[in-house]
Amino acid sequence: MQEEESSKALNDLLDHLRTLLGQWEEKEYPSDEERYKSYYEDVEKAVEKYDPCAHPGQSCEEAHLGLPHHEC
Numbered sequence: 041m042q043e044e045e046s047s048k049a050l051n052d053l054l055d056h057l058r059t060l061l062g063q064w065e066e067k068e069y070p071s072d073e074e075r076y077k078s079y080y081e082d083v084e085k086a087v088e089k090y091d092p093c094a095h096p097g098q099s100c101e102e103a104h105l106g107l108p109h110h111e112c
Contacts, residue, residue: 053090060086 060082069075088094095103 049090053086056086056090 064079064082067078069078088096093103
């Protein structure tokens with residue numbers, strides 16, 4: 041069951057990234073700086089959404105109570 045959940049999560053992430061690529065291709069940006077900031081923010085949000093161990097605003101040590109990040 042865990043493998044099925046992981047596979048679904050990966051497929052969901054890939055679908056999300058494909059959607060972002062389409063949006064980025066169509067969107068107009070006022071400057072290159074705004075473009076890369078927007079890209080960064082979009083990817084950051086995707087990581088937070090799909091990372092089962094995301095902990096925005098906290099360090100790994102704070103969020104995992106002494107466990108390494110890969111063991112969360």
